[in-house]
Amino acid sequence: MLWFVGLGISGFKSIPNEAIDVLSKADMVYLEQFTSPISKSDLTKIKKATKGEFRPAKRWLVEDGNEILENAKKKKVVLLSYGDPYIATTHIELRERAIKEKIKTHSIHASSSLTSMIGECGLHFYKVGRIATIMSEMKSLTTPYYVIYKNVIEGNHTVLLLEFNQDKDFFLDPKDALNGLLETEKGQRRKVISSSTFAIVASRIGFKDQEIVSGKISSLKKRDFGKPPHTVIIPGRLHFTESDALKVLGECIDEPFDNATKTRKISAQMIEKYVPMVREALEEVEPYYKDQKEYQVILENAELYVRDAEKFLEDGQDEVAILSIGYADGLVDALRLAKGLDPKM
Structure with a gap:
């Protein structure tokens, strides 16, 4: 049998009464301290409440889990941890392994920090x-x-x-x-x-x-x-x-305020940066094609993609907005390359 027991957040005095009873009847008690430190006085009190074998458990022992599971197949074993036992994902995985190996498990929850x-x-x-x-x-x-x-x-x-x-x-x-x-x-x-x-x-x-x-x-x-x-x-x-x-x-110390008002979406920051850059490049390349009607559709599409990017961002369609400005950038670069201009902006 394997018990997962939470210590609570106030040391030994926050241990549930049910847990004290379980500790007194357990054959082995493992105390893990890698999620949070436990004072020496609380450690001493836990040892006194334990009638069976008591063993501090380092991270590797709990993560490996083999020793704990092997003992739990034959004995009443307790894994004691600070706070609630299932805040740590390592403990959840250990319980899953125990159940798969047909070991009975029980839980005693406690407050978590x-x-x-x-x-x-x-x-x-x-x-x-x-x-x-x-x-x-x-x-x-x-x-x-x-x-x-x-x-x-x-x-x-x-x-x-x-x-x-x-x-x-x-x-x-x-x-x-x-x-x-x-x-x-x-x-x-x-x-x-x-x-x-x-x-x-x-x-x-x-x-x-x-x-x-x-x-x-x-x-x-x-x-x-x-x-x-x-x-x-x-x-x-x-x-x-x-x-x-x-x-x-x-x-x-300081008057509370919203951090949310200072942080903007990365997509909005990107559109804010690239829209002016693409528009500037578009204006620069347009004179090279003013007498070539077959290229007017490409120039118009580039402008439409820029407008779409701004509209999509406004509508909350961030990914499509980034794609749109990317398409516009691609068209402008192609037009610049066709005239032997540096595509880098």
Whole structure:
């Protein structure tokens, strides 16, 4: 038998009563700590509540899963984790494998910091978009950067988990995460993140010393956020009740505002850039064909494609808009090449 048990978000005191009973009857208890650190005092209390064998489980042991599954075929085994057991996809996969191997599984759910911090900040949970993780390696920030972009465009909030390495006792500092996003902006240049972007840093949610600080990135970079774990949230479109709550439920350095108003779709940015370029090239090439009627249809089509691009973008048909400006660009380039002109604009 294999139990998946959540610790909750407040250490040992948040463990459900049902879980305490299960721990006392289990033959083996694995405690994974790679999703979030657990204090020494809580570790001691968990050990005392465990009557069978207790074993801290590193990431590789849970991801491999073979030892846990083999023991669960003959014994009552518990996999204990911070928060809710199924926030980590590794645990879901392990349960799937257990069921396929005819091992009985049971679950005891608990509060998760992911869901709790949204309410603690005063944000609306249904507005949370895709979640991303920020690692210390700079080149890996492209993915969370575009996750923020897509969420903000839709008006949704982005929860950014920060790298935690159990073996090295390393937790990425929120300031380093924010600086990493600013550096990524320099390379991507999509106007998603700037020093004036409004952000939230939620620290140690569920503990007595929890702290929620919000403000512009430029303001947050000056703060010391203390002990981990920390989470960064980039809000999208803030409802007035969310803005009001942020000012009451935490420390609000700067007046809350919508990040969604500052970020525009990449397609809109592209059309804004390429329409004038194509029109300028079209005007330049037209005099070369003014006496050649057989080319007038091509010139007219190029102009129509430019107009279509603007109209499609206005109607929300982004992909078709990009295709249209691409067709116009192609026709103009062909006309330039036919006259020996450089097609590059």
